[in-house]
Amino acid sequence: MIDRTSSAAAVIEPPLPWLRAVFASPSGRPSKNLITGFLEWFGDLGIFFWHVVRAAVTPPFEFRELFRQLDEVGSKSLPLVALAGAAIGVVLSMETRYSLTRFGAKSLLPAAIAFSVIHDIGPIITGLVASGRVGAGIGAELASMKVTNQIDAIEASAVNPYRLLAATRILACILMLPLLTLAADFCALLMGWVAMTLVEPISLQQFLNSGLKGTGFNDFLPPTFKTAVFGLIIGLIACFQGMRTKGGAEGVGRAATSSVVLSSLFVILVDVVLVKVIIILFP
Amino acid sequence: MTTTLQIATQRGQASEDSNAPAIAVEDLYKSFGSQKVLNGISLTVNRGETLAVLGRSGTGKSVLLRIIIGLEKPDSGSVRIHGEGIAGLALDQLGEIRKKIGFLFQQAALYDSLTVEQNVAFPLEHHRREMTSSDRSQRVKELLAEVGMAGGGLEKMPSDLSGGMQKRIALARALTLEPDILLLDEPTAGLDPISSAEICDLILKLQKEHHMASIVVTHDLVSAKTIANRIALLNAGNVVIDGTFEELQNSNVEFVKDFLKHS
Numbered sequence: 038m039i040d041r042t043s044s045a046a047a048v049i050e051p052p053l054p055w056l057r058a059v060f061a062s063p064s065g066r067p068s069k070n071l072i073t074g075f076l077e078w079f080g081d082l083g084i085f086f087w088h089v090v091r092a093a094v095t096p097p098f099e100f101r102e103l104f105r106q107l108d109e110v111g112s113k114s115l116p117l118v119a120l121a122g123a124a125i126g127v128v129l130s131m132e133t134r135y136s137l138t139r140f141g142a143k144s145l146l147p148a149a150i151a152f153s154v155i156h157d158i159g160p161i162i163t164g165l166v167a168s169g170r171v172g173a174g175i176g177a178e179l180a181s182m183k184v185t186n187q188i189d190a191i192e193a194s195a196v197n198p199y200r201l202l203a204a205t206r207i208l209a210c211i212l213m214l215p216l217l218t219l220a221a222d223f224c225a226l227l228m229g230w231v232a233m234t235l236v237e238p239i240s241l242q243q244f245l246n247s248g249l250k251g252t253g254f255n256d257f258l259p260p261t262f263k264t265a266v267f268g269l270i271i272g273l274i275a276c277f278q279g280m281r282t283k284g285g286a287e288g289v290g291r292a293a294t295s296s297v298v299l300s301s302l303f304v305i306l307v308d309v310v311l312v313k314v315i316i317i318l319f320p
Numbered sequence: 321m322t323t324t325l326q327i328a329t330q331r332g333q334a335s336e337d338s339n340a341p342a343i344a345v346e347d348l349y350k351s352f353g354s355q356k357v358l359n360g361i362s363l364t365v366n367r368g369e370t371l372a373v374l375g376r377s378g379t380g381k382s383v384l385l386r387i388i389i390g391l392e393k394p395d396s397g398s399v400r401i402h403g404e405g406i407a408g409l410a411l412d413q414l415g416e417i418r419k420k421i422g423f424l425f426q427q428a429a430l431y432d433s434l435t436v437e438q439n440v441a442f443p444l445e446h447h448r449r450e451m452t453s454s455d456r457s458q459r460v461k462e463l464l465a466e467v468g469m470a471g472g473g474l475e476k477m478p479s480d481l482s483g484g485m486q487k488r489i490a491l492a493r494a495l496t497l498e499p500d501i502l503l504l505d506e507p508t509a510g511l512d513p514i515s516s517a518e519i520c521d522l523i524l525k526l527q528k529e530h531h532m533a534s535i536v537v538t539h540d541l542v543s544a545k546t547i548a549n550r551i552a553l554l555n556a557g558n559v560v561i562d563g564t565f566e567e568l569q570n571s572n573v574e575f576v577k578d579f580l581k582h583s
Contacts, residue, residue: 097446185427186429187431189386190430192391192418193389193418194446194497195418195419196415197411199411
């Protein structure tokens, strides 16, 4: 007898296997249908978010855990974010100098660096670096707690895990991402100046005067605070992927990977929308 | 302003029946996919009584405990704690009932990023916020002494402890809020015979001192005989027999005889 199900599956392989694996069920089984899998994942994420919001706004508040997470997300990510910002500043300075020299607009170099860094490169680099460091960290930590029954033990101790584990981490990400963005912007501008002054000496004051001339709060605040949305995405997805994990060590690895992949993906996609919204609201 | 939690607590107090059994499970069904795990189980445990739940692996013993404490939802049937149903309660409302229940997980489930002291103090930090840190520390020491872990080691991490010690710490944590119900999932699993006997003696001592209602899930007939007043034997998601150890021994049911022969 022919097994029609298995033979059909062998002939018609559903598309985008990597994407189906990302939106897999908690046990890691890829969904047969990409759209169904995506909708199920989004539905579960929405329910999870509702539980977190409800837990976050009702007492008791877990301030001690929140401060621990602020340190975990903020100060421990600072060196990496600062280094990434500095590297981007140097690269931007070198690349932009080359382009502007070709068009005879070398004098605009400080403004070009400042504009690029403040408007989008600083926020997106911070978002992506945090997706990697914070997203993987939260995803792996919560998944490990889940598979060893520690989250069940928290719940059995009459403590709400959405409040203790998820709300604190998500709030820490929301609060810390804008501050990390400021650090990335600062390092990028500073190293952009260093790279520029090594080729063509210019004082820092002159660089900043020239670069930030005409830059108002409307240029500076919306792009910086949009990273709070990146923080929400990173925290929410990492907590969700971690707390729904099933299986042993494999499940933990899967949760960490999918936390990074999904949070990076959504940070980039949401950035597209937010850039457009900021252009419309703050012309 | 009266919060939802206060209403739930008041409701809990109002509906708590002092004559009701500590735990009443009625017609419980649970399936995972096509696999039926519980198939209409009904059990009661009275105050001060200990019920041992025995059965082959995969017969739903641990699932039963997880449903009683609300970590799993049954497909149908009801669970009542001191006469109060737990179905449909929000997490915080369920929390009020869970404070009356101590749960010992099969793998101890100690928080691996916290020290021994922090593990035992965890429920106190969240539910006795008014306690000073010195009072909390004193209470932790008392609890550790109660489970035979007095004399240092408070700063050790769970990974530095043996399986038996982890079980003792987990038991101390389960007792922290002075529960009147204790659920023990395989308390002697993975332990050597001497450690198993020590854990059984400890559970027996705690039950005498605290007069709790307990359910002990185990494979170990010797432990069950030592700890429990009553034994329920499960097979294929059903209770085959529920009675004293003597009733179990004298049973003519084929599965019971077979189980005893191989134990």
